[in-house]
Amino acid sequence: MEIPHDEVRRVTCVGAGVIGGGWVAHFLARGYDVTAWDPAPDAPGKLRRLVDAAWPALTQLGLAEGAAKERLTIATTLEEACAEAQFVQESAPEKLELKRQLLAQLDAATPKDVVIASSTSGYPMTDMQTEAADPERLLVGHPFNPPYLIPLVEVAGGNRTAQRAVEWASRFYEVAGKSVITMNQELPGFIANRLQEALWREALHMVANGEATVKEIDDSITEGPGLRWAFMGPCLTFALAGGEGGMAHMLDHFGPSLKSPWTRLEAPELDAALRDAMVAGCEEAAGGRSIAELVAERDQGVIDVLRATGRVPGNGRLPGGKGAGE
Ligand SMILES: NC(=O)C1=CN([C@@H]2O[C@H](COP(=O)(O)OP(=O)(O)OC[C@H]3O[C@@H](n4cnc5c(N)ncnc54)[C@H](O)[C@@H]3O)[C@@H](O)[C@H]2O)C=CC1
Ligand SMILES: C[N+](C)(C)CC(=O)CC(=O)[O-]
Numbered sequence: 001m002e003i004p005h006d007e008v009r010r011v012t013c014v015g016a017g018v019i020g021g022g023w024v025a026h027f028l029a030r031g032y033d034v035t036a037w038d039p040a041p042d043a044p045g046k047l048r049r050l051v052d053a054a055w056p057a058l059t060q061l062g063l064a065e066g067a068a069k070e071r072l073t074i075a076t077t078l079e080e081a082c083a084e085a086q087f088v089q090e091s092a093p094e095k096l097e098l099k100r101q102l103l104a105q106l107d108a109a110t111p112k113d114v115v116i117a118s119s120t121s122g123y124p125m126t127d128m129q130t131e132a133a134d135p136e137r138l139l140v141g142h143p144f145n146p147p148y149l150i151p152l153v154e155v156a157g158g159n160r161t162a163q164r165a166v167e168w169a170s171r172f173y174e175v176a177g178k179s180v181i182t183m184n185q186e187l188p189g190f191i192a193n194r195l196q197e198a199l200w201r202e203a204l205h206m207v208a209n210g211e212a213t214v215k216e217i218d219d220s221i222t223e224g225p226g227l228r229w230a231f232m233g234p235c236l237t238f239a240l241a242g243g244e245g246g247m248a249h250m251l252d253h254f255g256p257s258l259k260s261p262w263t264r265l266e267a268p269e270l271d272a273a274l275r276d277a278m279v280a281g282c283e284e285a286a287g288g289r290s291i292a293e294l295v296a297e298r299d300q301g302v303i304d305v306l307r308a309t310g311r312v313p314g315n316g317r318l319p320g321g322k323g324a325g326e
Contacts, residue, residue, distance in 0.1 A: 125158030214281025
């Protein structure tokens with residue numbers, strides 16, 4: 001029997017790069033004891049720098065009672081990291097065979113009845129749980145960068161995942177301050193990445209063909225639809241494009257243009273020229289700002305949007321987070 005969601009105190013994060021480190025920062029800020037493990041020799045230093053960089057934003061939002069960076073332990077082996085885990089979040093590189101073997105190792109090292117989630121951004125759990133002795137407790141918990149600020153987690157099981165594990169994880173993420181979409185089927189790319197990848201594919205086509213610059217593409221979203229999407233999704237936004245007639249008029253009016261040859265559908269070849277054009281375009285768009293400066297700018301921007309759209313309660317604690325309503 002799994003531990004009650006609100007009694008979880010110890011979370012283990014395996015893989016401590018951009019996303020694993022972001023999860024560490026999130027769980028620390030929500031008042032958990034966090035154990036991290038990453039095989040890279042420079043991982044501890046990188047992880048502590050990431051948590052240090054995230055902490056001002058998390059402090060601004062309001063830390064849960066007792067939250068402290070000192071509650072992070074960095075384990076030296078995977079077995080040590082998992083021995084006392086009450087929840088495990090895997091964020092290792094996006095390589096299918098690596099995930100398969102790692103999830104089997106995590107399954108062997110983690111106490112029974114503890115749920116193990118993968119941060120994968122696209123692999124279905126059915127394809128990753130093949131080597132594990134106890135696949136029932138393995139599921140996808142797909143976060144968004146940075147996990148310590150973007151609320152959404154997409155939860156999906158594989159065909160050997162127990163429904164009760166999916167339900168447990170969904171509720172646990174909510175208790176830990178996340179917004180959860182629990183998927184009842186395994187869609188490739190889940191929901192949000194499927195949408196993001198469609199946009200991304202078209203952006204790459206436009207750069208590859210010299211049709212738009214990186215800056216024009218970014219400005220077209222931040223000065224346009226992105227402003228609406230922070231609080232109203234693309235469907236309801238487009239319903240308003242139909243005026244008083246709503247979505248019905250919108251579809252009758254603009255529906256035929258769905259067949260216009262606006263989109264390319266097939267991904268472009270990611271050759272060296274396109275890679276170089278994207279890298280150069282992003283450097284130009286950054287205008288001399290370092291990655292650390294851009295991270296701080298992004299974090300402040302997300303906080304401002306969360307506040308402006310009423311998603312941070314007055315007491316500074318995230319909705320549903322540990323300590324909320326105390
Ligand atoms: N970067 C992003 O925006 C997002 C990434 N994800 C997913 O998160 C996962 C991690 O991606 P990133 O953090 O971006 O990658 P990353 O490259 O920043 O970090 C991966 C970390 O895993 C470590 N690692 C290597 N082999 C390992 C092993 N066998 N066991 C444990 N750790 C190992 C590496 O040393 C590195 O620190 C991937 O599954 C990715 O699809 C999900 C959402 C967003
Ligand atoms: C780039 N990415 C596909 C790994 C991004 C994600 O999976 C989610 C996000 O943070 O946008």
